[in-house]
Amino acid sequence: MRVIFMGTPEFAVPALDALVASGHDVVAAYSQPPRAGGRRGKALTPSPVHARAEALGIEVRTPLSFKRDPDAVAAFAALEADVAVVAAYGLILPVSVLEAPRLGCMNVHASLLPRWRGAAPIQRAILAGDAETGVGIMQMEAGLDTGPVRLEGRTSVTGKTAGELTDELAAMGARLMIEVLADPARYPPVAQPDDGVTYASKIDKAEARLDFAQPAQAVLRQVLAFNPPGAFVEIGGERIRLLAAELTDGDGEPGEVIDDALTIACGAGAIRPAQVQRAGRGVMAAGELLRGFPIPAGTRL
Known part of the structure; x- marks a missing residue:
């Protein structure tokens, strides 16, 4: 098919790669404009999709808006695509864009719709304690993730970080999109x-x-949902990120360190950090942190 691809973050890259590998003609890639990056925020950094599309020799377009830019809409329609594949693009698409391709716009959405419509379905599923989530190939319409679903895949949430789940769902969504495009009528x-x-x-x-x-279980879900970059506490004015932890027994005031292994009391139960990271340092085991940064029992976080 003649395909327009629309995506921005790393989540969208597997779908772009799958389209190219399957022999579809990706005539253009749309992505969010390059953003300021680096420590001083001066250098403009292209999005992961932008960088990957350029590496594949695909024309990249980065309009700021379709709603306020009729020329961007006209340029989109002029591509005469069979379908637009959308994955975490980040711009609202007006009806004039949604209806321009012959088969409309199909979206890779990382949840089991109608649960978790919107911007952060993966993190919200983890924070809510959902047992499973998935990805759907949704035919887009004007509402926020309200469109009908063509194909869906499911997976367990339990014990996975947002990063792990994002990678899994990105790969799953790419496979499902290729399956749908191979025979849309099916x-x-x-x-x-x-x-x-x-x-x-x-x-x-x-x-x-x-x-x-x-409760400790909810705190652990925070640790999983915000990795990357990591949920955090502040100790002595320094931010410490917790990248992995385990549930354990223990009593104390919420936020109190109750032993020399950095076990932290919660509203009910306790957690024991396994992997942590100080600002500007690499990831390390909690024991390694404590050897150079003592956090004695009784400390309140």
Whole structure:
């Protein structure tokens, strides 16, 4: 098929690679404009999709908006694509864009719709304690992730970090999209049920601060959901990220370090960090941290 690809983060790259490997003609890639990067925020860094598309020799377009730029809409329609494949693109697509390709726009969405419509379905599924999640190939319409679903895959959430789940769902979504495009008539769009709608609001950085007033299981879900870059605590004015932890027994005031192994009391139960990271340092075991950064029992986090 003649395909337009629309995506921005690393999550979208496997779908782009799969389209090319399957022999589809990717006539253009749309992505968010390069953003300021580096410590001083001066250098502009292209998105992962932008960089990958250029490496594949695909034309990259980075409009700031379609709603306010009729020329961008006209240029999109002029590509005369069979379909647009969308994966975490990050811009709202008006109806004029959604209806331009012959088969419309198909989205790789990382949840079991209608649960977790919106910006952060993977993190929200982990934080909520969902047993499973998945990815759906959704026929896009004007509403926020309200379109009918053509094909869906499922996987367990339990024990996985957001990073691990993102990689798994990205690969799954790429496979499913290729399957749908091979024979769209075999996978007609099926309307989402009216019941079970939830919204995955955008993650606020403050949510990654560990809340030890919660039960230990909920604190552990924070650790999993915010890795990468890592949920955090502040000790002596320094931010320490927790990248892995385990549940354990223990009593104390919420946020109190209750032994010499950095076990931390929660609202119910306790957690023991396994992997941590200091600012500007590499990932290390909790024991290694304690050898150079003592955190004695009784410390309140």
